[in-house]
Amino acid sequence: MGSLDGSPYVVAPKRKRHLFGRNPLGLLFSAPYLVFVLAVFAYPLGFAIYIAFHDYFFTAPGAVVSRPFVGLQNFIDAFTDPDVIRSFGNVGIFLIINVPLTVVFSLVLASGLNRAVHLKAFYRVAYYIPYLTASVAIVAVWLFLFNGSGLVNQILGPLAPNPSWLVNSSLAMPSIALFVTWKQMGFYILLYLAALQNVPNELYEAAATDGAGAIRKFFSVTVPGVRPATVLVLLVSTVTGANLFTEPYLLTNGGGPNGSSTSPVLLMYQKGIEQGHPDEASAIGVVLVILVLIIAWLQNRFAGGRD
Numbered sequence: 001m002g003s004l005d006g007s008p009y010v011v012a013p014k015r016k017r018h019l020f021g022r023n024p025l026g027l028l029f030s031a032p033y034l035v036f037v038l039a040v041f042a043y044p045l046g047f048a049i050y051i052a053f054h055d056y057f058f059t060a061p062g063a064v065v066s067r068p069f070v071g072l073q074n075f076i077d078a079f080t081d082p083d084v085i086r087s088f089g090n091v092g093i094f095l096i097i098n099v100p101l102t103v104v105f106s107l108v109l110a111s112g113l114n115r116a117v118h119l120k121a122f123y124r125v126a127y128y129i130p131y132l133t134a135s136v137a138i139v140a141v142w143l144f145l146f147n148g149s150g151l152v153n154q155i156l157g158p159l160a161p162n163p164s165w166l167v168n169s170s171l172a173m174p175s176i177a178l179f180v181t182w183k184q185m186g187f188y189i190l191l192y193l194a195a196l197q198n199v200p201n202e203l204y205e206a207a208a209t210d211g212a213g214a215i216r217k218f219f220s221v222t223v224p225g226v227r228p229a230t231v232l233v234l235l236v237s238t239v240t241g242a243n244l245f246t247e248p249y250l251l252t253n254g255g256g257p258n259g260s261s262t263s264p265v266l267l268m269y270q271k272g273i274e275q276g277h278p279d280e281a282s283a284i285g286v287v288l289v290i291l292v293l294i295i296a297w298l299q300n301r302f303a304g305g306r307d
Contacts, residue, residue, distance in 0.1 A: 045289070052282040074283040078271075083259055084284060087267045088291075090173050090260065095241045095295075097177035102237045103230060106185055110192030111222055124193070128186035135183070139250040142179055166252055169260040176247050176261055184240070188233050195229035196222070227303075234299045242292045245269065264288045 050056075052074055054067045078084050113123055130138060145151050146165040153160035161168055165175045203221045212220060223230075244263040248255050254270075255262030262270075264284055272281030 048282045048285050051279050052286045054279060056279040056282070057276060058278065070279075074279045075287070078280040078283045079287070083262065084264070084267060086259055087255075087262045087264045087284075088288075091242060091244060091263045093173050094177045094180075094244060094263070095238060097174055098181050098241050099234065099237050101177075101181045102185065102188055103233055105181070106188035106233060107192050107223070107226065107230070109185070110189045110196060111218065113189065114193055114196045124189075127189050130183045131186040133183075135246050136250065138183060139247070142251065146175060163257075167257050169257050172252050172257060172261040173248075176244075176251055179251065180241070180244070180247055184237075188237065191229050191233060192226055195226040199225035231300060231303050234303055235296050238295055238299065239292060242288060242295075 053069060053071065055070050056067050057065075059065050109127065113120065113127070143150075143166070146153075148164040148167075150164075153164060161171055165171050199222065203225070204217055207217045207221055243265050245265040248261040248263055248266055249269075252261040255266050265288070268281040268284050271284070272278040
């Protein structure tokens with residue numbers, strides 16, 4: 001048969017379906033990482049979900065004990081605890097401060113470093129060093145700066161808060177958020193620097209021809225040009241922030257004062273390891289994963305759009 005204008009139809013040849021896809025070699029190369037993800041992430045997550053729905057407790061190796069299914073009881077026990085609710089509120093405060101500051105300062109500093117002429121490599125390394133340095137070493141410096149008689153309070157004088165930063169219930173979590181923002185910024189600056197290499201210089205030249213200044217170029221060319229990187233920074237900083245553990249554990253001696261800097265992951269450690277309730281700790285973890293997935297989806301939906 002032919003088409004309406006008399007020309008014959010062209011029938012596309014059927015593509016053969018391969019068991020391992022069109023490029024089996026690529027699957028072979030990615031197999032080790034797939035095994036790593038399954039072993040390190042997928043299996044622990046599935047096991048945590050199992051624990052969350054059972055009366056689970058630690059026993060001696062090889063011991064056989066009954067761990068009955070309890071449904072949602074672990075979730076009820078966990079989330080009727082005011083400390084658990086407060087820990088989620090604490091990490092919410094952390095994310096509200098940390099994520100916007102990370103995006104804004106990383107993009108601004110990356111734009112400046114991308115246009116710097118002198119000592120460009122030095123500045124890039126200088127911003128990245130805190131990210132590579134062990135948290136324990138940097139925490140010691142931060143404690144020296146922000147304790148009651150530290151350098152920051154000496155500079156502020158009568159304006160210094162009392163109680164001091166990390167022992168103040170209202171300022172402990174914001175102080176941790178600022179610390180994490182500063183420490184991890186070097187990583188996100190590198191992400192933005194890589195994205196800025198893909199923004200054509202012709203766009204900046206066209207904007208300059210239209211009379212745009214530096215600020216207008218930034219918002220009209222740079223910000224839209226690095227939008228995919230911004231979505232990535234949002235997602236990574238949110239996931240990293242939701243897993244906050246080391247900083248409150250070290251800076252505020254395990255979530256003090258009075259639990260004002262306790263994060264859900266730190267509380268999971270306290271309940272699961274120190275108090276011997278891994279079932280409640282797993283219930284907290286499952287809810288935390290669900291909330292992070294929802295936030296990440298919303299960020300990708302509204303910040304990333306169709307991309």
